Amino acid sequence: MVLGIGEGKIELELxxxxxxxxxxxxxxxxxxLPKPRKAKGLRVEIxxxxxxxxxxxxxxxxxxxxxxxxxxxxxxYASGEYEFELPAPKQHVLPKEGAxxxxxxxxxxxxxxxxVRWYVVGVLDLPMSFDINKKVQIEVG
Numbered sequence: 146m147v148l149g150i151g152e153g154k155i156e157l158e159l160x161x162x163x164x165x166x167x168x169x170x171x172x173x174x175x176x177x178l179p180k181p182r183k184a185k186g187l188r189v190e191i192x193x194x195x196x197x198x199x200x201x202x203x204x205x206x207x208x209x210x211x212x213x214x215x216x217x218x219x220x221x222y223a224s225g226e227y228e229f230e231l232p233a234p235k236q237h238v239l240p241k242e243g244a245x246x247x248x249x250x251x252x253x254x255x256x257x258x259x260x261v262r263w264y265v266v267g268v269l270d271l272p273m274s275f276d277i278n279k280k281v282q283i284e285v286g
Contacts, residue, residue: 153178153224155267155279157189163284164233170283171230174216174267178224185270187217191231193261193285209261210234222269231265233285261285 159172174189193210212234216227263285269277 151179152271152274153182153269153277155269155277157265157267157279157281159265159281159283161283162281163286166233166285167235168233169230170233170265171228172265174227174229176222176225176227176269176277178222181221181223182269182271183219183221185219185272186215187222187227187269188213188215188267189227189229189231190214190266190268191233191283192264192266193234194264195261196259210263233263 154177156175156177157172158175159170161170164170170191174187176187190211190213192208192212194206194208196204197207198204212231214229214231216229263283264280265283266278266280271277
């Protein structure tokens with residue numbers, strides 16, 4: 146296959162796209178492969194990302210939270226469904242104490258800090274090839 150085209154696909158079916166802080170999000174990862182594939186692993190993640198600007202004005206995406214759950218190790222994978230449950234972060238990803246916490250709280254309150262965007266990501270880690278993945282946005286509140 147050229148550049149991973151036709152390697153297969155992942156679909157994520159979530160029980161909800163809105164979860165409270167400290168709650169759980171569950172669902173199914175559906176793996177659709179044209180033929181069985183040897184892979185380094187199958188995992189699902191919950192990640193939080195925020196856009197920031199550096200001192201030169203360049204925008205970049207910063208990962209502020211990540212939790213990985215392995216659904217399977219190194220083996221041959223065929224099409225199938227894998228159930229999962231992930232914990233949402235217990236609190237917003239800002240310092241709560243001290244001077245840094247005070248500055249972060251004020252910046253967040255007046256809208257100077259961009260909000261964190263949350264995603265559930267499914268990944269089939271293929272050796273010497275592009276990974277097969279799917280990313281679905283969720284809300285954590």
